[in-house]
Amino acid sequence: MKPLVAIERSCLLGHVLALVFGLAGLLLVLPNPAIVAALPPAGQALFGWSMAGGGVGYILLGALAVALYAYRVLGLRLWLSFMLPAVLLSLGSELLGTSTGFPFGHYAYLNGLGYKVAGLVPFTIPLSWFYVGFSTYVLARAALDSKGVKGWFKEGGAIALGALLLTAWDFVLDPAMSQTPYPFWEFQDPGEFFGMPYRNLTGWLGTGAVFMGVGALLWRGVSLQLTRSQLWLPLVIYLVNFSFGAVITLVQLDSRYWIPTLISVALGVVPAIALWCAVPPTAPASEVTPVVNATTSQPVGIPASASTK
Secondary structure, three states, X not given: OHHHHHHHHHHHHHHHHHHHHHHHXXXXXXXXXXXXXOOOHHHHHHHHHHHHHHXXXXXXXXXXXXXXXXXXXXXXXXXXXXXXXXXXXXXXXXXXXXXXXXXXXXXXXXXXXXXXXXXXXXXXXXXXXXXXXXXHHHHHHHHHHHOOOOHHHHHHHHHHHHHHHHHHHHHHHHHHHHOOOOOOEEXXXXXXXXXXXXXXXXXXXXXXXXXXXXXXXXXXXXXXOOOHHHOHHHHHHHHHHHHHHHHHHHHHOOHHHHHHHHHHHHHHHHHHHHHHHHOOOOOOOOOEEEEEEOOOOEEEEEEHHXXXX
């Protein structure tokens, strides 16, 4: 598994670096055209390419990192049984939203996020629903499993917590992507909540709950007995994507936007860290760490050191 781990971590590192580079471009370079003008022609061409394709790149790298992680830690069946519903159902929700205004409000995607499915929704958008939604759901599910919660209390609790964390991300993502000087989508109706329609938030909550609910049904009987070291990637994915939206929102919008940012921290960042802390710490190498057996859907014991190879 060592080559797979290396690729996974390279994708995660690329994802983080792409987000940092995107922040630098959006916050420092684009507002100061003299910086670009001072670059040699090759540098200007490279910068133009990175700004045009940077959004696609960071989403693809994030989705690939999470997909590899899910395959390595949970197995093929559990990975696909979450990813496919997440991608297909979120795409359906986005196509419905951009066509009818339900469930997010009337909005449209601009340029910068790749080829648009049916001319409406960039193909990268369902991938972002998948990789952040998977991260929030797995954090919630593993924490509840570690506390011995059973049955529908576990299933419903993981869906509710995962969808809440996913929606909390939108409190900083939507202002950053739709109201700043360089937007990626726009709402066509005035928003009541800091430029966002209230139904955009309920649409996020509902869409997340639907695909997580399908995933929960397909994962019934599975116990995610994971340790903190096995959950660091979902936590990092959530925190860096939150930070990307929060930094843009706080730097490029006025002081009122501290309010949705603080709400996002309270409903997303703090619970995500608390869920991660709720699972057991890394077991010593001499002990046995339970992981999911994707064939039997039951936890099995393997040496703790093997889970990171």
